[in-house]
Amino acid sequence: MKTCSACGAPRKLTGNHRWLSGGTIVEKSNPSHRMIFIENDNILEVFNLVEEMVGLSLERLVIESQRKATYDYVDTIVPSLARKIMRVTSYKPVVRSLVELGRTMGFGGISLLDLHIKRSEGDFVQLGIRDAYFLPGFCGTVAGAMEVVSGHECSVSYRETSPGYHEVTTSVSTHPRELVERLQWREYSNKPGNAALQVCPGCGGPEILADYDFDLAAGVISRRASGRRMVFNGPAEFEAILDELEGELGEDISRILIEAQRRFVKMGFYDTGEVQDTGMFRDHLALRGFGNLKDISFSGERLRVHLENPCLHLLLVGLVLGFFELVFKREGKVEWELAPGGDLTVEVTPA
Numbered sequence: 001m002k003t004c005s006a007c008g009a010p011r012k013l014t015g016n017h018r019w020l021s022g023g024t025i026v027e028k029s030n031p032s033h034r035m036i037f038i039e040n041d042n043i044l045e046v047f048n049l050v051e052e053m054v055g056l057s058l059e060r061l062v063i064e065s066q067r068k069a070t071y072d073y074v075d076t077i078v079p080s081l082a083r084k085i086m087r088v089t090s091y092k093p094v095v096r097s098l099v100e101l102g103r104t105m106g107f108g109g110i111s112l113l114d115l116h117i118k119r120s121e122g123d124f125v126q127l128g129i130r131d132a133y134f135l136p137g138f139c140g141t142v143a144g145a146m147e148v149v150s151g152h153e154c155s156v157s158y159r160e161t162s163p164g165y166h167e168v169t170t171s172v173s174t175h176p177r178e179l180v181e182r183l184q185w186r187e188y189s190n191k192p193g194n195a196a197l198q199v200c201p202g203c204g205g206p207e208i209l210a211d212y213d214f215d216l217a218a219g220v221i222s223r224r225a226s227g228r229r230m231v232f233n234g235p236a237e238f239e240a241i242l243d244e245l246e247g248e249l250g251e252d253i254s255r256i257l258i259e260a261q262r263r264f265v266k267m268g269f270y271d272t273g274e275v276q277d278t279g280m281f282r283d284h285l286a287l288r289g290f291g292n293l294k295d296i297s298f299s300g301e302r303l304r305v306h307l308e309n310p311c312l313h314l315l316l317v318g319l320v321l322g323f324f325e326l327v328f329k330r331e332g333k334v335e336w337e338l339a340p341g342g343d344l345t346v347e348v349t350p351a
């Protein structure tokens, strides 16, 4: 895989995505599809905390939502003509290319172990993965991608064959995929803004990616200064999981999610110095694709944040609340509003 000689980021990554002035990351070929670049532990911990709070395993829900979301995503990146051709020639090249894409995104050390697709019962694809970023999410991704490739419904299972290494098998059923309901995608706002990240002269991606290490063989991206693992993913996938969770449990998932993110931030994961410097905080959010910081003000004991084009806004609300509590060293009370145009305002005052 080619990397940029100036910043070291994979060309496939900076070539296929755009970091826009509105603080968003979008796919070049499908600008309505947003992406985020997020600390892996943030995903894992928030799901762990939500599971703890609702007292249920979310694994099945995560696999199902991710399967539906990936189907829609891969459906746009693998042209229908290519699919028709491979169905009469070979599936291997496209499966290999998806495996490579997964490693570029930081999903883990993925390899193709076995593949049997003869368009009959018993067809399957088996992948190995070392250090999966989020195993249920990965399983859903594999099943969804395979549904696009095969045109049929797929199920998925996994087993850990040695510590940190899983074999993930997706089995292709004989039911055509067309019958399955599609995911309702959330529409995000995308106003131009002032979140201009410095551009790398080598590849056109954000220059700040030079602070990250891309181990493409291991499928692991990490921030050099902190050693924290990062991953690229779609926010809509997570929003879909949360919507389904709300539908199934009928609980106030907003409250639970804000609380989970607040607890996560209070574990001391993020650098509070970054938040108190407006420019750094704006860059931090824009690099991750979370939106454009319009304004942040600390006045007296009040923290107020105004953000355009947010995604996963409940995590952002929890983030601001957690930061308030870290900076002021006291409990906060949060109020927030997501305006019809998509702007998010969050205000925290002492509880």
Ligand SMILES: [Zn+2]
Binding pocket: 004, 005, 006, 007, 008, 009, 014, 200, 201, 202, 203, 204, 205
């Ligand atoms: Zn570059």
